[in-house]
Amino acid sequence: MLKQWNHLYLARVCVEAQTPISIQSGQAEMSYDTSLIRDANGLPTLPATSIRGVLRHLFQAQFDEAQTHILFGYAQTNTKEPEDQTSRIQISWGLIHDKHNRPVEGLVYPSEDADFLDQLAQSQPIKRERVRLNHKGCAAGKDENRGKFDITACPKGARFTFEIKYWSDSANDTHWEELMALLQKPNFRLGSSTRSGFGALSIQQIESHHFDLKNPEDVAKWCALDRSVAINNTNTQPPSPNEQAQDSVRIRLALKADGFVRIGGGDVPMHEASDPADLRMQSESYIQWTNDQGRFSKRKPLIPASSIKGAIAHRTLYHSNRLKGQFADQLTDELFISAATREHHTELTDLLGYAKNDSDEGRVGKILIDDIYLAENAPTSQLWHNRIDRFTGGVIDGALFTEEVLFEPEIEFDLTILDADSLSDLAQQALKATLNDLCHGRLPLGAAGSRGLGSFTGEYHWPEHTTSQAKGEQ
Known part of the structure; x- marks a missing residue:
């Protein structure tokens, strides 16, 4: 019928x-x-x-x-x-x-x-x-x-x-x-x-x-x-504004770099210099609309969401192990690999997801982050480096190189957690500890974090059922 x-x-x-x-x-x-x-x-x-x-x-x-x-x-x-x-x-x-x-x-x-x-x-x-x-x-x-x-x-x-x-x-x-x-x-x-x-x-x-x-x-x-x-x-x-899911949490972060920041992978220099840098930061152009007329913007410095999510994922894994009392110097080699792999932590696979493998189809994560485009005139500079001969302590001939960096950029972005009510207490504690690290300079973003680049300070606000705003504590 x-x-x-x-x-x-x-x-x-x-x-x-x-x-x-x-x-x-x-x-x-x-x-x-x-x-x-x-x-x-x-x-x-x-x-x-x-x-x-x-x-x-x-x-x-x-x-x-x-x-x-x-x-x-x-x-x-x-x-x-x-x-x-x-x-x-x-x-x-x-x-x-x-x-x-x-x-x-x-x-x-x-x-x-x-x-x-x-x-x-x-x-x-x-x-x-x-x-x-x-x-x-x-x-x-x-x-x-x-x-x-x-x-x-x-x-x-x-x-x-x-x-x-x-x-x-x-x-x-x-x-x-x-x-x-x-x-x-x-x-x-x-x-x-x-x-x-x-x-x-x-x-x-x-x-x-x-x-x-x-x-x-x-x-x-x-x-x-x-x-x-x-x-x-x-x-x-008229389109209505994007609705936030009733069971999601939108965390607002406002950060300022303490010094230089480099997000690598760029192919076009942003810094105006006679000699372009060897290592260039990420930049892109995008489409802008004015009165229904579109045009491509000039290239603007970019902080990809992947660079933020990657740092958050690894630090959240660290705090999850810390809260469980699992420390590297107390584990066997087999247990160390298990503790250091996200797929072996149920609370983190639920939050961050994991890639498909031979035994599992994988899982999508619950965290949403958008790319951050900075102003076209964001301050940039170049840092010069020499490669040192570890035997003599002298400079290696022909090993001079430069890297392009941002200087003290300010960024604001949202981190949206879908189905936040289903997260375990351990996952929430680990994520909050990670955001505290990020807001107090203990979690660098981008390249060369081990030599002082990428350190940020700022604050974040986590909406909760009991309080309208929760400010990151030191």
Whole structure:
């Protein structure tokens, strides 16, 4: 028997990337470790499967599995399960916008007005160098696989528009409002590395429609609706601000560096000097919008979320062992490896997640951090170094090098913990101790922390049930 889904709910949604987005194609790329998935024009895009997969996951986390099957469909895998159910939801691919804030539809690129799109069509619009750390907090050695890699991403500020349709038998279906609310959740992020700063989105516009296809007037309106996904400003509703999940905690940190800071991996010098530094700090340009006109900004110094999360993860592991009374000089070699590996601490895998391995599928973490872009005129400098011969104590010929650094940058950022009520007391104590270390100069960020760089001081505020704000204690 055919379903009587005569009510059609439709929304055209324009989103803007608050941080870079990396949705990878999985295809081989000779020059880079990853490659972006692209549309027929060779431009970055949001696959419908990525949008749908995240929405389904968030919906099932909030509601039960039966309701999820009703909306998103179900494929029968054995005879004891319910019959197949087709999906009530249809989602289009997300089309990237040109510099005039219009979705790029059809085969139109390259075009006469391609200066803006040319940068997006590059093989690597944004490139991030990453390195995997071992249980000692050092870069993975030669005997450890995939220790050094890069990530390709679409830049912050890129805008996309996609369409969501929902077929229903009710004129006032609450599932539609629940589905739209998921787009506002802080964990509605697309692509890879969403727990390391990537994939954050904000809604810019929503054009919403409801058609009763048994009503001739609504049928006429449906037939007259433009097939283009470009949003009609006369039918839009103002987007509401991103909602914080009821069971999440948003921790605000305000820090200032005590001296120099270097976040490495950059390929373009920021410091204006006749001789560029050998070691350059991370910097990127991103898309800025003014009166619906987009342009790429100048390169700005960047503190990636991955550099903050990495430091927090390793120090939280230390404090977890400290609170358990597990110290390195009291453990055998086997127990030391176990104590120094996050996967062997249930309270930390729940908080920070862990990567997939041969025996487990891995787990996503509960901490969300966004990248931090500093002001274009942030003070920078160069530090000069000589390499010393350990035998003679003299300078090695030809071993002079320079590094580019930031001078006393001030940063503010949020650290969001999802489903905070489920965290164990041990995990909360370890994380608070880590944030205390960060706010009092005991946990450096970036490179060369062992020689004085990357030290910050400041404060953090942890909202709690009993008090509105909890200030970091020394």
